[in-house]
Amino acid sequence: MSAANSSGIVRASGAGQRFLRYLLYALLVLFCLYYLVPLYVMLTTSLKTVGEIRTGSLMALPDAPTLGAWSKAWDTACVGVRCDGLKPYFWNSVVMVVPAVLLSTLLGALNGYALTKWRFRGANIIFALMLFGAFIPFQVVLLPMARTLGLLGLAGSVFGLILVHTVYGLAFSTLFFRNFFVGVSDSIVNAAKIDGAGFFRIFFAIMMPMALPAIVVTIIWQFTQIWNDFLFGVAFTIGDSNPLTVALNNLVNTSTGVKEYNVDMAAAIIAALPTLLVYIIAGKYFVRGLAAGAVKE
């Protein structure tokens, strides 16, 4: 693991080395604080009252922690003209993210499997052309997509968003599974073929159980991307069908009298919680997903 250290990046002995170690840990603690302070500020602010926010310090702990801002953000805060809190939009995001993640993952798996284990002429070109879709700036498809959704009668609906996320998630999920299946020996597939197993049987009975790590990485990646998406949500939905990110932005920008920063922060944490939990529980796979698009296997 720590290749660089065995060769002694810091080899000076005695007091000098001890000083360097202290410096190293001091720096690491400092940077941990840098990344954690915004989360700390969000959390403490969300537990304060508006009065305390006005008079107290940004960095202070709340005098008397209260969940008032949380229940307001979830239940009664105004998002535009509607004052039901984030609750309905949270469910919009759930209803959008579950089918979109499952569909794009399953289709990506099938695609990656067919392109690597049943190689046919042009498979590589097809893959390259599809992969390109992962890198385009989505601004270039916004206008025609809006018109297409209108023609399909899906404009402003959660179903429209499911379609959009599935279609544009396909490039990445295909990439993940193709990279995985390329490393799976062809002899497994060939043996199964000789035993008379067909395309789908090999896929479901042999390939999918093997591909569990790739499935986890893809699901986490797609979940994070789709849950956090703002561009498609704001461009293709209106009001009641907004996903959570759009509702959060609207909540923060809805001005009704006194600015309630505690409610804003509670709302922001609510929006962040699902992806944050996934990251804490399955961080290893999250990092693998991040690396997959960048560093070659």
Added chain:
Amino acid sequence: MGRLLERWLPKLVVSPLFAVSLFFVYGFIAWTVYISFTRSGILPNYDFAGLIQYVRLWHTPRWYVALTNLFVFSILFIGVCTALGMFLAILLDQRVRAEGAIRTIFLYPMALSFIVTGTAWKWILNPGLGLEKVVHDLGFTDFRFDWLVNPHMAIYTVVIAGVWQSSGYAMALFLAGLRSVDDDILKAAAIDGAGPWRTYTRIILPNLRPVFLSVFIILAHLSIKSFDLVIALTNGGPGYATDMPATFMYSFAFQRSELGTAAASAVMMLATILAIIVPYLYSELRETNR
């Protein structure tokens, strides 16, 4: 019959997915490119009108603001994220205790939506109640920190929040790169008496060239597409002082309904990304196919 179907099945599975890709990616790009050559306003108009929208775009002062901001933002965002990510990766590579926990802390902002990040930093950078007040309370009452509402400085707040969110990503990529440097080379260097500084600058960093390239591509891609963060943090303001190409395009497409100009700006964004991505993808694919 069954055998024949079996032979065609892989193609039957791939072709609809490929068709979807062709339609939603290439078809849509073609549509946008064509619209950028028409006089389309609120409604699309399919009469070819040459470069008129591009001429308009390049005569729009707001477009220059967006480009300048993109330039300033990308250079700072890519530069600071790369330097900070590299530095953190080297720190973490010193056989540190609790490395896993520290790495988790450095990287968690990547799991957040840019809207969440923007909302949080908008509050922290709030002139009056945020950081400025913290420094005032420490006794420095002359301290002014109004970047968020200062048209000349607001773009730097986007950099601050962007770096906070994405530098951990660069760290993770660099750390993976550091860990993959060949042990034997390092041992040889140690035997030759190379100190830590020389080992890093002469051996390890040059070995990380491909990682630098990946980090650059990913961060450049993020900056060209940056939209959510700007919307949440400054909403493009004050005025349109923090406009970027992505917010410019959105505004012209969905608020001002100038489809032609919006399409032209989207095509300019695509062209910029292509100029960066295509050479990269080409070399990547050529190597994996070997």
